[in-house]
Amino acid sequence: MAVRHFLSSLDFESAELAALVESALTLKHAGRGRGGLISGAPDLAGRVLALLFFNPSLRTRVSCESAMARMGGSTCQLSPGRDTWRFEDRPGVVMDGDTQEHVAELAPVLASMCDAVGIRKAELLTQDRASSASASYADLARDEFLQAFARHSEVPVINLESNSCHPCQGLADMLTLRELLEEPAGEPFVLSWAWHPKALPVATPHSQLLAAADSGMRITVLAPEGYGLAPDVVRQARERAEALGGSLVETQNPEAALKGARIVCAKSWGRLDAYGQSPEEARPADRLRGAWIIDEAKMARTDGARFMHCLPVRRGVVATSGVLDSPLSAVVQQAENRLWSTTALLADRLGG
Ligand code: CP
Numbered sequence: 001m002a003v004r005h006f007l008s009s010l011d012f013e014s015a016e017l018a019a020l021v022e023s024a025l026t027l028k029h030a031g032r033g034r035g036g037l038i039s040g041a042p043d044l045a046g047r048v049l050a051l052l053f054f055n056p057s058l059r060t061r062v063s064c065e066s067a068m069a070r071m072g073g074s075t076c077q078l079s080p081g082r083d084t085w086r087f088e089d090r091p092g093v094v095m096d097g098d099t100q101e102h103v104a105e106l107a108p109v110l111a112s113m114c115d116a117v118g119i120r121k122a123e124l125l126t127q128d129r130a131s132s133a134s135a136s137y138a139d140l141a142r143d144e145f146l147q148a149f150a151r152h153s154e155v156p157v158i159n160l161e162s163n164s165c166h167p168c169q170g171l172a173d174m175l176t177l178r179e180l181l182e183e184p185a186g187e188p189f190v191l192s193w194a195w196h197p198k199a200l201p202v203a204t205p206h207s208q209l210l211a212a213a214d215s216g217m218r219i220t221v222l223a224p225e226g227y228g229l230a231p232d233v234v235r236q237a238r239e240r241a242e243a244l245g246g247s248l249v250e251t252q253n254p255e256a257a258l259k260g261a262r263i264v265c266a267k268s269w270g271r272l273d274a275y276g277q278s279p280e281e282a283r284p285a286d287r288l289r290g291a292w293i294i295d296e297a298k299m300a301r302t303d304g305a306r307f308m309h310c311l312p313v314r315r316g317v318v319a320t321s322g323v324l325d326s327p328l329s330a331v332v333q334q335a336e337n338r339l340w341s342t343t344a345l346l347a348d349r350l351g352g
Helices: 014-031 059-069 103-113 129-134 144-152 167-181 203-214 231-243 254-258 296-300 331-350
Strands: 048-053 074-078 116-120 157-159 188-193 218-222 247-251 263-267 306-308
Touching (some): 014 331, 048 059, 048 103, 116 144, 157 167, 167 306, 203 263, 218 231, 306 331
Parallel strands (some): 048 116, 218 247, 263 306
């Protein structure tokens, strides 16, 4: 049977993702606050998850390590380019530059020693001028290293954030929506763009959008002109939401978006046409700063909405401390749910 990777939530039916969420809930109830091995989780003694982090991480890294440890397994951390070789993914390339190991060898070697591989590899949206020529969003969204690695891997590959999506964040957010609303289908969800001093990638908002869609919510994407998410992702999110009785609209009007909202999920992202620009060129315009922060006044326009953010969050920039410190904020619960959703995912992939 072909190995089943976890590269994008779009590779899975909404019902399959919902089943993982229910499994995560069960594991959370069994394991939260107790420490040690999680009762009812599969025994992963002797199983190893290799982790390749090309980019910084806190929640993703710790949730993977903790999930494996709490099922009796272990992890092997690799930081490519720092404590191991520089990897190559281009087919047919003559490797006389600065890469030393091709995924054609790397993936089967890791598969021979480990039981699953997690990869975080997201190119920055902004590039220095020397490397900007090839860095359009369309190019980067192909996630060539991740896809090449998965083609060569006989063990499950888990996307820990690529250029196109961050499905582990999406799965955790589905769990959080399920907890906050119990039955999220049909409830109003706002994904709001926020100003940020640097242009950030679109992978996380893509997966947050899909999480709300796979939960059947009535979604509003609130963003200024020019900040639309990738049209193919928006289209697929709309189709998945509608299949579950939900909907998806895009607007630049905060009044219309926030009225009646039950969830406000804030995230900053850069313009798709800014990929490859210099940090100065891609920086969101300062004129957007005051209007595009989530503050108490905005939350007051909602129907007592809970506030979500994937973290890390810049206080006083993306959201006010008043919002983040209020009882409406679910950001720590949302981050903790990275552990339980990842535990469910690894139990599903490795526990059989
Ligand atoms: N939300 C998230 O992926 O956090 P990290 O970047 O810290 O892993």
